[in-house]
Amino acid sequence: MKTHKNEKGSVRRLPTLRRRLIVYLAIPAAIILAVIWLTETFFLGALHRSVKTGEMRKAAGEIVAADAGELDRKAESLGTKYNLCVSVYDMRRGGEVIANWHSTVNPFCFIHGFVSDSLAFDMYEKTGPEGDYVRTVKIRGDLGDREGRETADGGESILTAKSSGGRLVVLNAHLSPLSTTVTTLRIMTAIISAVLVAGVALIAYFLPKRVSEPLGKMRDEAGKLAVGNYDVSFERGNSKETAELADALNIAAHELSETDRMRRDLIANVSHDLRTPLTLISGYADVMRDIPGEMNSENMDIIVDETNMLTHLVNDMLDASKLTEGAVKIERAPFSLTEALAETVSRYSKLKGAEGFDITLDADRDATVAADRTRILQILYNLLNNAVNYTGDDKKVFVRQTVTGSVCRVEITDTGDGIPEEDLPFIWDRYFKSREFHKRTKEGTGLGLSIVKNLLMLHGAPFGVISEKGKGSTFWFELPLAESEETL
Secondary structure, three states: OEEEEOOOOOEEEEOOHHHHHHHHHHHHHHHHHHHHHHHHHHHHHHHHHHHHHHHHHHHHHHHHOOOHHHHHHHHHHHHHHHOOEEEEEEHHHOOEEEEEEOOOOOOOOHHHHHOOOOHHHHHHHHHOOOEEEEEEEEOOHHHOOOOOOOOOOOOEEEEEEEEEOOEEEEEEEEEOOOHHHHHHHHHHHHHHHHHHHHHHHHHHHHHHHHHHHHHHHHHHHHHHHHOOOOOOOOOOOOOHHHHHHHHHHHHHHHHHHHHHHHHHHHHHHHHHHHHHHHHHHHHHHHHHHHOOOOOOHHHHHHHHHHHHHHHHHHHHHHHHHHHHHOOOOOOOEEEEHHHHHHHHHHHHHHHHHOOOOEEEEEEOOOOEEEEOHHHHHHHHHHHHHHHHHHOOOOOEEEEEEEEEOOEEEEEEEEOOOOOOHHHHHHOOOOOOOOOOOOOHHHOOOOOHHHHHHHHHHHHOOOEEEEEOOOOOEEEEEEEEEOHHHHOO
């Protein structure tokens, strides 16, 4: 039996699958046997009496409705079929007997042995001109039968009468004691019980093995997964449930493998990107401390630039974490997207102008959108930074804004090598960077485009990339114009 710790930390013993199956199978089997036993012990007599009474009512109805020419045949056939004594009286002619049938299997025939000639009038008085009457009589064993034989238990005798159209039908049936029948049923119940117990035992022995075997293999594979071995395969087993579980676990293993790969890539990327600026900062600081005359603005600028690089890397990781956790909220408000573009391009041009980068903005008109200005600026910065990192040797980046109908579209184009077709589906993923680039200006955490994607998705804004190998890339997104501007 397995153990399991609950929320309070105490150990709770868990039953095995075989034990659970035995319990689940034994409960319905026990209920079935209990119902059979109760039925044969307490309800068999009443059920037998009810069935016989129903047969007699049906026979009485058919006989009382029969034609005069068929009356004898009907009384004989139904009396034989249901073991009944039958007498039919014509009450319009003083209770004359017009049909008769005696069942030889009835040892206590009230109609033909124990009841006086006034039976017809007694029954007719109880049924009325149109009605019926049923009476059950308990027979004492010391009365014996018509021929004087004594019986230990006389059983019961049912007397049924039905009148209609001046005709009276009186039926009598004997219900023999059911002790022999009950004994037989109890023997059958014992046999059924033995078969059920054996069946439950066999099922409990073989079924858990078929069910638990694939589960056991899944447990072993899951154990490998828990220690970081993602090269696992979960077998689908022989049932729909185990197959679905195996498929889900295989997908989870694949996703964990991908996550682990991206984690390792992230650690490698972050380690590289943090090591370089930290090495430069440490090196220049040592030089400025130890060598006279090196305490100058040029060295200080390098330290500041590398510190800014570290800040950028840390901020990217924090933003990506917040977006993953859903902690970033969008606060929409109307603002001029054209002014935001001009401001971002101007600042970035000043930052990169000294390095020879040429960033131009082409806006067809002033456009006001309803969006989160801070987040849109973050999107523009990441896209511009991506374009500057990957543009061609001419160091040109083009920013274009166009308004069509009620939609404002922004495109940021570089003149670099473009994105390989096989990489296009993955460029928006976290940590992804094309392995074709090795320059430091093209290094980073691989979070920039992922941040852009998540922020645009929060805005509900369409976005995408157009790229061809050797012809640069164009990243674009669209925002709806503010309502006030749409009406112009």
